[in-house]
Amino acid sequence: MSDEQVLQARAARGWRLWLVFVLLFLIAGAVAAKMLSLNVQEQAFLKRQGDARILRTAVIPAHRGMISDRNGQPLSVSAPVSTVWMNPKEFDRQNASITKLAGLLGTDKTALLKRVARFQKKQFIYLKRQMTPIQAAQVEALDMPGVYVDREYKRFYPAAEVATHLVGFTNVDGKGQEGIELAFQDWLQGVPGKKLVMRDLLGRTVKHIRELEPMSQGHDLQLSIDLRLQYLAYRELKAAVQAHKADSAAMVVLDAHTGEVLAMVNQPSYNPNDRSNLGAGMESLRNRGVTDTFEPGSTMKPLTIAAALMSGKYSPSTVIDTSPGYIRVKGKTIRDHRNYGELDLGLIITKSSNVGVTKLALAMHEDAVRNVFQNVGLGQISGTGFPGEQAGVLPFVPKKRLVERATMAYGYGLAVTPLQLAQAYLPFASGGLVRPVSLLKLDRPEPSTRVMPEKVANQVLRMMETVTQTGGTGRRAAIEGYRVAGKTGTVHKVGSGGYADDQYVSIFAGVAPVDNPEIVAVVMVDNPKGQEYYGGEVAAPVFSRVVGGALRMLNVAPDNWQPASSQMVMK
Incomplete structure (x- = not known):
């Protein structure tokens, strides 16, 4: 090779070397420029993208307020649980842990995979609430991508079926x-x-960044009921329904001084902690104490007698002749159980004379009886705010409708709830105040209204x-050691063809103790099918046992107590 060729070869190698150097320099410059761009111009964008992959907004679950009785005993509380999604x-x-996951969820691998396949285009499905x-x-310990666990609360009811009609329940979402x-x-x-949290690739929270919106706890609520009396009333009412094979029953117990509901129980009932067996009819859900109406029958007679005394035409000693044990009113026969003859106003109540109150009602102004009924709260919402509360029925009866005026006087042709009937008896326990x-639970009693002297x-x-x-x-409503006042009621139920001859509603409404009334209570038993069906046989014994127990629980002093020596002499 000549010298000239050697020089040309060297020159070519040098040019190629410089070309490589220039290319490396350009690449290094491009890299540096991109790094500068990423750190200056696109830094905010990249930070957002990174945060979007690791930062999440998590919900801070709020604790629902507790419901308690008047003494602070819990009736409804929220317990921490978890949701797997x-x-x-x-x-x-x-994933090798699918079988274990399915077992923890209470299903099998095949069913779980089918469900995942059905929602494979979704980004969220509940696995178990x-x-x-x-x-x-245990689910979290499996470390399965795409499976997450969140905290929430579940409502629990310590009194279960005893207070469920009053307390109610929540759904799965609280x-x-x-x-x-x-x-x-x-x-x-x-x-x-x-709150803003940082999560890893498995969805586990590794760091709490900050709170975005504060959580507000629910407010507690204190009811007026006394859980001790609630248990007592529930037990006795359930036993009565079973003994008399009744369709249903309800009982309301009021504080005579404040109007607070100390107990409200129903039959049939259900366990709010396990509602899987409620059935399609949902009959057990109703709080019959405020939602079911019935004709009150003879329990209205004391109010009719009060109207007679307030009219100024009658006194307690006024005698009414009920012979011969029946009376004809515009072609309708109104009967007593037998011919009681001459009765004063007190004996009309004692013997529950339909004839006696009919004569009183027809002799008064046509609105006299209805006005008393309305003034004590019948025919109107009692204002508790309870869902589904009924106003009952209190019709206007023209002067010429003598039959309707007569039957209303002894409790037919109108409808009340057990709570309304209990409220209607409050004036007898409070000296004429309703x-x-x-x-x-009240800090102080609500203002009262005078409805009778x-x-x-x-x-x-x-x-x-x-x-x-x-x-x-109502002799079976008596309570040892206490004076008891009340009234029985036995009403024929309305069927498809009118009043049924073999279906009844048994009622007792009363006040105790008479000397210084503390409690007003009403017992209603629907359609007892045993040999006993009168209010004095079915409802009165329940009143005696519940109110007697309540008076002792509340440390109410007996007003009719006899020393042992006196009891021995009487025997």
Whole structure:
């Protein structure tokens, strides 16, 4: 090779070397420029993209307020549970832990995979709601991509079926569905908050960044009921329904001084902690104490007698001739059980004379009886705010409708709820005053309204006391050591063809103790099918056992206690 060729070869190699150097320099410059661009111009964008992959907004669950009785005993509380959910797009269907996951979820591998396949285009599906924290921890321990665990709360009811008609229940999302849970949903429900968290590729929270929205806890609620009396009333009412083969029953117990509901029980009942066996009819859900109406029958007679005394035409000693044991009113025959002859107003209540109250009602102004009924709260909502509360029926009866005026006087042709009937008896326990009834514990009694003179209320109360004494229709409502006043009622039920001859509603409404009334209570038993069906046979014994136990629980002093020596002499 000549010298010239050698020089040309060297020159070519040098040019190629410089070309490589220039290319490397350009590449280094491009890299540097891109790095500069990423750190200066696109830094915010990249940070957002990174945060979007690791930062998540998580819900801070709010604790629903507790419901308690008047003594602070819990009736409804929120227990921490967990929810397991999945993002099907992130889930690996070949994961070796699928069988274990399915077992923890209470299903099998095949069913789980079918469900995932059905929702494979979704980003969220529930796997199981309200798992125990221990079960949820086992799910988390599997470390399966696409499977997440969140915390929430589940409602638990310590009193179970005993208070369920009053307290109600919530759904799986914590929303009130029945009872107090529904009526006070806005008060009890908390407001969930939000927080920013950092999560790893498995969805596990590794760091709490900051709170975005504060969480607000729900407010607690204290009811007026006394759980001790609630248990007592529930037990006795259930036993009576079983013994008499009744369709249903309800009982309401009121504080005579404040109008607070101390107990409200129903049959049949259900367990709110396990509602799987409620059935399609949902008959057990109704709080019959405020939603079911019935004709009150003879329990209205004390109010009719009060109207007679308030008219100024009658006194307690006024005698009414009920012979021959029946009366004809515009072609309709109104009967007593037998011919009682001449009765004063007190004996009309004692013997429960339909003829006696009919003569009184037709001799008064056509609105006299209805006005008393309305003034004590019949025919109108009692204002507790309970869902589905009924106003009952209190019709206007023209002067010429003598039959309707007569039957209304002894409790037919109108309809009441057990709570309304209990409120209607409050004036007899408070000297003529009626108070609003309350399902919530009151710091002080609500203002009362006078509906009858104190003298009249006390006179009728003494008359009702004879009902529970020898010769009265409610002797089985008597309570040892206490004076009891009340009235029985036995009403024919309305069937498809009118009043049924073999179906009844048995009622007892009463006050105790007479000397210083503390409790007003009503017992209603629907369609007892045993040999006994009168109010004095079916409802009165329940009143005696429940109110007697309540008076002793509340440490109410006996007003009719006889020393042992006196009892021995009497025997």
